Amino acid sequence: MSTDAMDLDSASISAPRVQINLSTRDPTLSVPLQSLRVPTNLKRYGLSTLVNHLLETAKPIPFDFLIDGQYLRTSIDEYLTQAGLSSEKPLDVEYVRSQLPPTYIGSFEQDDWISSIHLSPSPSSSILTGSFNGTAQITSLSGDVLVRTVPMHTHSVKTVTWISPPSPTNEATFLTAGIDRTINLWSYTPSADPSSTVQASPTTSYISHKSTITSLSYSPSTSQFLSASSDHTIALWSTNSSLLPTSTAPTSTSFSRKRRRTTSKLPTTERKGPLTVLTPHTAPVSQVIHSPDPTAAYSVSWDKSIITHDLVTSQVVDTRVTQHALLSIATLPSLNLIAAGSAARHITLHDPRASSKTVQSAVLRGHTNAVVTFARSPESDYVFASGGHDGCVRIWDVRSVSSSTSADEDGGKSGGSLFVIKRESGGGKVFGVDWSKDVGLVSVGEDKKIQVNRGEGMADVSVLEQS
Amino acid sequence: NIDPASLLPKLPSPDDLKPFPTTCATVYRGHEGRVRSVAADPSGVWVATGGDDGTVRVWEILTGRQVWKLKVSSDEAVDSVTWRPTSEGRILAAACGNEILLVVPPIFDSEEETHGKEILSAGFGYATNKEGKKEAPGTWSKPDSELEEEGVVVTITVRKTVKYIAWHRRGDYLVTVSPEDVRKAVCIHRVSTHLSQTPFKEKSVTKGIPQRVQFHPSKPLLFVATKRYIRIYDLAKAELSKTLKPGARWISSIDIHPQGDNLIVGSYDKRLLWHDLDLSTKPYRTLRYHDRGIRAVAFHRGGFPLFCSSSDDGTVQVFHGKIYSDLMENALIVPLKVLKGHKIVSHLGVLDVDWHPKQPWLFSAGADGTARLWN
Ligand SMILES: [Mg+2]
Numbered sequence: 027m028s029t030d031a032m033d034l035d036s037a038s039i040s041a042p043r044v045q046i047n048l049s050t051r052d053p054t055l056s057v058p059l060q061s062l063r064v065p066t067n068l069k070r071y072g073l074s075t076l077v078n079h080l081l082e083t084a085k086p087i088p089f090d091f092l093i094d095g096q097y098l099r100t101s102i103d104e105y106l107t108q109a110g111l112s113s114e115k116p117l118d119v120e121y122v123r124s125q126l127p128p129t130y131i132g133s134f135e136q137d138d139w140i141s142s143i144h145l146s147p148s149p150s151s152s153i154l155t156g157s158f159n160g161t162a163q164i165t166s167l168s169g170d171v172l173v174r175t176v177p178m179h180t181h182s183v184k185t186v187t188w189i190s191p192p193s194p195t196n197e198a199t200f201l202t203a204g205i206d207r208t209i210n211l212w213s214y215t216p217s218a219d220p221s222s223t224v225q226a227s228p229t230t231s232y233i234s235h236k237s238t239i240t241s242l243s244y245s246p247s248t249s250q251f252l253s254a255s256s257d258h259t260i261a262l263w264s265t266n267s268s269l270l271p272t273s274t275a276p277t278s279t280s281f282s283r284k285r286r287r288t289t290s291k292l293p294t295t296e297r298k299g300p301l302t303v304l305t306p307h308t309a310p311v312s313q314v315i316h317s318p319d320p321t322a323a324y325s326v327s328w329d330k331s332i333i334t335h336d337l338v339t340s341q342v343v344d345t346r347v348t349q350h351a352l353l354s355i356a357t358l359p360s361l362n363l364i365a366a367g368s369a370a371r372h373i374t375l376h377d378p379r380a381s382s383k384t385v386q387s388a389v390l391r392g393h394t395n396a397v398v399t400f401a402r403s404p405e406s407d408y409v410f411a412s413g414g415h416d417g418c419v420r421i422w423d424v425r426s427v428s429s430s431t432s433a434d435e436d437g438g439k440s441g442g443s444l445f446v447i448k449r450e451s452g453g454g455k456v457f458g459v460d461w462s463k464d465v466g467l468v469s470v471g472e473d474k475k476i477q478v479n480r481g482e483g484m485a486d487v488s489v490l491e492q493s
Numbered sequence: 494n495i496d497p498a499s500l501l502p503k504l505p506s507p508d509d510l511k512p513f514p515t516t517c518a519t520v521y522r523g524h525e526g527r528v529r530s531v532a533a534d535p536s537g538v539w540v541a542t543g544g545d546d547g548t549v550r551v552w553e554i555l556t557g558r559q560v561w562k563l564k565v566s567s568d569e570a571v572d573s574v575t576w577r578p579t580s581e582g583r584i585l586a587a588a589c590g591n592e593i594l595l596v597v598p599p600i601f602d603s604e605e606e607t608h609g610k611e612i613l614s615a616g617f618g619y620a621t622n623k624e625g626k627k628e629a630p631g632t633w634s635k636p637d638s639e640l641e642e643e644g645v646v647v648t649i650t651v652r653k654t655v656k657y658i659a660w661h662r663r664g665d666y667l668v669t670v671s672p673e674d675v676r677k678a679v680c681i682h683r684v685s686t687h688l689s690q691t692p693f694k695e696k697s698v699t700k701g702i703p704q705r706v707q708f709h710p711s712k713p714l715l716f717v718a719t720k721r722y723i724r725i726y727d728l729a730k731a732e733l734s735k736t737l738k739p740g741a742r743w744i745s746s747i748d749i750h751p752q753g754d755n756l757i758v759g760s761y762d763k764r765l766l767w768h769d770l771d772l773s774t775k776p777y778r779t780l781r782y783h784d785r786g787i788r789a790v791a792f793h794r795g796g797f798p799l800f801c802s803s804s805d806d807g808t809v810q811v812f813h814g815k816i817y818s819d820l821m822e823n824a825l826i827v828p829l830k831v832l833k834g835h836k837i838v839s840h841l842g843v844l845d846v847d848w849h850p851k852q853p854w855l856f857s858a859g860a861d862g863t864a865r866l867w868n
Binding site for chain 1: 536537553557600602603604605851868
């Protein structure tokens with residue numbers, strides 16, 4: 027079969043041609059003919075049509091094309107010119123299924139701003155959210171409120187995390203923390219009846235921080251968790267209470283005393299202190315996460331730095347100082363990359379390995395306000411979502427990052443997002459995002475809504491073809 | 494054969510003077526009526542506002558969430574809010590009518606809260622001992638139980654409406670101005686002893702209607718701005734040390750550079766004036782960029798060479814202002830950005846500004862009922 031036989035486009039027949047070598051990592055999508063000459067004025071859509079033709083697909087599958095690890099976003103000709111390559115040489119082109127734009131599935135409303143979200147691990151069935159009203163709740167995938175916490179926090183909950191998600195055999199536990207500086211451990215026994223709401227009870231309070239707790243990270247393999255605070259510190263804790271000292275800190279401030287007087291019968295909890303407190307930051311710590319190796323952690327702060335901590339020795343392994351206050355962090359483990367979200371509206375990508383010489387490897391622009399939350403794609407190592415105070419969730423593919431042509435303060439490479447998800451409610455800041463195969467991309471914010479978007483079921487791909 | 498233009502110093506481009514605020518990041522919504530005053534707390538986590546609705550509010554900086562509100566009065570505005578400028582003892586001073594409230598908002602760690610309350614309570618016995626000796630310009634008292642419950646530790650009652658409060662850097666003294674009080678417009682209040690006094694005996698100092706007051710950041714000097722002049726009063730020698738003549742018809746606001754040798758002045762006649770205190774009693778630079786009167790001016794105090802002015806034209810204007818250690822070199826002033834977003838309501842625009850203590854972030858208070866964060 028010859029490519030000349032294919033009537034790709036009448037105008038392209040006379041165009042210059044280049045030899046391409048097609049490849050894919052998905053064996054179900056490999057084409058019989060890998061090497062062919064194509065017109066250099068082809069763009070993504072033309073190449074996608076070509077591959078579908080070669081695959082003889084009944085229904086077209088939209089494809090994206092990677093040359094030298096980057097998405098083709100121009101014609102082949104423009105790519106060759108920008109890269110300074112000649113059309114004489116064959117070009118290696120990898121193709122992947124296009125990311126489908128996640129469509130709006132639905133949303134569940136609560137009575138106050140929602141600060142944080144954590145989906146129970148696969149198969150996800152329970153959506154844990156923290157509220158500015160000082161409670162946390164667990165919502166089923168159909169929107170039933172399965173669990174509510176009793177009043178315990180005297181101020182907004184800013185962060186939540188599962189410890190042991192609900193299962194038929196086990197009691198479920200999770201952590202909450204926020205403005206009142208206390209981390210609470212909650213437990214509940216899931217009800218068989220999804221229409222009834224169970225109350226979760228606090229069992230342990232973890233006391234160390236002197237200002238808002240901004241972030242929690244739990245590692246199942248070590249049974250330890252980390253907390254980050256606006257008091258500039260990070261505390262390390264164990265879910266095994268017998269390993270922790272008893273806290274002797276004063277029990278309450280005047281505000282909580284007042285609340286206590288007006289609220290009848292508040293539960294009492296076991297009060298524990300931390301294993302260790304890490305103090306290398308010099309400004310509020312925005313987020314702390316475990317590294318893929320759970321004996322290490324990464325944290326970001328308003329002091330502009332990304333710090334790698336050794337949790338065994340409590341030593342700082344590495345410090346990267348960026349140009350702006352940092353508000354969020356995520357790892358892309360298979361790529362050895364860290365993404366950091368800034369108050370200055372952008373995302374920077376970093377190689378955290380000590381051997382890496384560069385401070386940052388790319389800048390991702392698009393958000394128009396602070397970038398405060400991340401979630402990795404459950405399906406692609408290259409893809410992640412970010413949520414911002416601009417009310418948008420953006421989906422990024424690190425392969426769409428290209429060399430920046432304009433020299434600016436950040437330097438290096440830059441990229442744009444694949445998709446933008448706005449609030450169905452119309453607006454408000456996004457505070458939390460999580461992403462799982464079963465539920466989809468779930469975001470929460472100032473609009474009091476848990477918004478669910480999903481990429482699957484997108485039979486009509488014409489939306490993508492127009493772009 | 495030298496082109497004279499080539500000898501003029503070229504102003505650097507704003508792009509080379511980053512970072513500075515360019516965008517509205519957060520809108521603090523809740524006040525009913527004008528927001529009169531805005532102040533970031535020294536820890537940089539909270540921002541306080543006061544407004545015509547008689548409330549003081551504290552907000553979480555990035556999310557814009559209100560975390561605390563105190564209704565001080567049903568008929569009088571909260572005209573000035575300002576945090577004690579020290580790293581420990583979180584104390585907020587708020588002026589409402591002829592009262593100054595010293596508050597520890599219930600948002601802090603119990604240790605910090607206790608410390609703040611101790612600082613404010615220490616003077617209670619002291620004040621009663623001195624009572625009756627002479628008519629003090631301010632009366633210190635415990636608030637009613639409702640206010641006490643909300644964190645108000647002590648109130649100071651003066652004779653006329655307080656328009657502005659400023660702390661001394663060590664946090665023991667605060668100075669207030671009540672322009673309507675002809676005899677005792679300027680009062681200095683001492684937290685540790687609960688005593689208030691008027692600092693001036695001389696007529697020459699008190700001439701004119703005081704608008705703003707501020708302590709020098711390191712020397713025992715008090716700056717008093719009347720409509721037309723700024724008098725620098727030496728508190729140690731108890732005498733007038735210098736009078737600055739900005740040439741403005743009606744001064745609205747002043748701020749002293751954190752290093753203490755330069756001063757900016759805002760005027761209702763649209764002018765922003767930069768005084769180099771070592772040079773002359775006349776301004777070193779006059780900046781006319783606003784279309785309407787200037788309401789507030791502020792230097793950044795956290796290491797960024799930035800200052801700003803806010804105006805009834807609804808904008809905040811951000812400038813680079815770099816001081817050189819070489820005395821022969823004049824300050825470098827470069828306009829950077831006009832921040833637009835506040836709406837003008839009844840001819841009033843942006844009534845107050847404050848910088849974040851450590852970040853290149855700016856807060857503004859508007860007649861449109863909002864406060865805003867710019868970064
Ligand atoms: Mg102010």
